[in-house]
Amino acid sequence: MELEFEQVLGTPALLSIAGGAVLALLALIIWLKVHPLLALVGVSLVTAFAAGIPAESVMDVLIAGFGDTMGEVALLVGLGAMFARVVEISGGAKALSDSLIGRFGEERAPLALGIASLLFGIPIFFDAAFMVMLPIVFSVARRLGGGVLMYALPAGAALTTMHVLLPPHPGAVAATVFLGADVGLVLLLGLLVGVPTWYISGYLYGVWIGRRIVLPVPEILVGGPQARPEDEEGRRPPRPAAILGLLALPLALIFMNTGLSTAVDTGVLPETAWISVLTVLGSTPIALLITVFVAMYVLGTRRGYGRGFLEDLFDNALKPIAPVILITGAGGMFGGVLLASGIGDALAETLRGIGLPLIVSTFVIAALLRIALGTATVAITTSAGLLSASILAADLNPVQAAAMVIALAGGSSVVSHVNDASFWLIGRLLGMDVITTFKTWTVIKTLVGVVAFGFASLIYVVAS
Incomplete structure (x- = not known):
């Protein structure tokens, strides 16, 4: 939800508030054993006030994040x-x-x-x-x-x-449009990068960690507890x-x-x-x-x-x-508060002139926005909008432009944590606690982003 209010806090203060909110959530859920729904709603409320969201708009922001x-x-x-x-x-x-x-x-x-x-x-x-x-x-x-x-x-x-x-999928489509890439080429390179990325990040690591963390x-x-029909065995x-x-x-x-x-x-x-x-x-x-x-x-x-x-x-x-749906919605509420507070815009402006190579800066900016905001679609859209002028001005060839989209998408995948709705959805559906979800899903999402970025960078260099 976009609010029409002037954010007077600087980027360091906003990032400190976001970091403190994440730490507070982890402390409440892991150590104090507060139910995640209560912890997420409570921390979202406190964070909204701390980030300077006008009091009359706080409930609108909370409900919008939850409802979306x-x-x-x-x-x-x-x-x-x-x-x-x-x-x-x-x-x-x-x-x-x-x-x-x-x-x-x-x-x-x-x-x-x-x-x-x-x-x-x-x-x-x-x-x-x-x-x-x-x-x-x-x-x-x-x-x-x-x-x-x-x-x-x-x-x-x-x-x-x-x-x-x-x-x-919306993130890849948004990045393709913003960066002027060819959607067919992005789809082709996405498949070429996606299959080995999954094999390394999802299959090899997933099986390895799955054998070490054995859950029923x-x-x-x-x-x-309802039983099957009486004649089920005869079917x-x-x-x-x-x-x-x-x-x-x-x-x-x-x-x-x-x-x-x-x-x-x-x-x-x-x-x-x-x-x-x-x-x-x-x-x-x-x-x-x-x-x-x-x-x-x-x-x-x-x-x-x-x-x-x-x-x-x-x-x-x-x-x-x-409970899965409610906790996932509350995770969206927390992410919505971070987004409405202006943390993404402040961070994006700070990162504009970091001076890294173009394809590296696309990954880094998308990754940092993803970590701060928790939503891949917003991270990739914001990053693409921020970098589109620079990328279009670089006069990249079609393959390089498509590789840039893949790098941007990879950055939007990393470090799924408590402000990401999928973190709660996967964790709850598979019966994992928060720490186990970090060891499994967070690592897999990060590996997917980093490995995809590595392949995209290789394609970008070869196509130069």
Whole structure:
């Protein structure tokens, strides 16, 4: 939320306030064992006053930060949990996991999950894709043992790598536009950089740390203690092809949305009423909604589950994720306060003349804004806007411009921590405490950013 007020505090004071707020959050949650929701809301309130936000605007800022994040997360996580529950209860998750293990072998199960996630992560936003993949990940982890992280981290890392580096995800699109790069070339280089980046950062490290931090498979998707139907043991599980079809449905709808939107924006197709309707149907929340309805029939009604059972199933599926959604929204509230206080603008102006090589400065500025504000999209958009004049004036060739976008996107990934909504989402869904989330998700996000920057820098130099 942008406020019309004059910030009288300087950058050192604002950064000190932001750093103190993060330390206060860690102390409250880790040492004093205050519930994260209470800690995040309380620290957000104190930070808003300390940063000089006018008292009459404080509540608006808090609610806007919370609401914006909830608007992005709540529907996706809620619908994803409902889909995950019907896939799990029908035996579909087990059937698909058995098929994956049969084809790839037990030793390669994390690799198989990661490759599948790379494909799903290209068009689908991180939150939605993670919820769709979660029942499959949990089923594989239950069957093979060894802890959930060894399977979940490579998959989550694949999704976030695609989300950070590739169009049509918002950060990469914004950077491409600001820096005058070619979207097709950014997509191509993003794939060339993204796959080895994921393998190094997400697969190798994810499996390594997952074997050292062994956590049980969370019961968050079970949706309470309700039993399966009495005749469940007599049912044949769905075919793996049916589950793959359901997983591909939102993928196809979102691809339709992306294709039609691009065709309209480029003038290939006129903006008719039918195209507008199809574009809405391909938006991520509606695509997931359609997928849940289809799954209700294919995995529920057609297999003999009664309407009452399905209603109870979905009702119970939503109960365990309420804390996840609320804590994630509160994390967005904290990030919104930092953003509204002007910390990003003050930091960006300070970094304008740091004198580093152009591609290094893009990464450093995006990284520092990401650490300060907690949102990758804002960090990459602010950085791109700040540097666009310098980059356009440098008269880069198309490959260098695309490499610059990848470097900027890499910087926006690093050091996910308590002001980042995904930090809380991943931590809570996988049953991790704050310290464990730092050891796993924060490290993976940082590795993704640094490794992607390294590859982008190599391409930039070679293309010079």
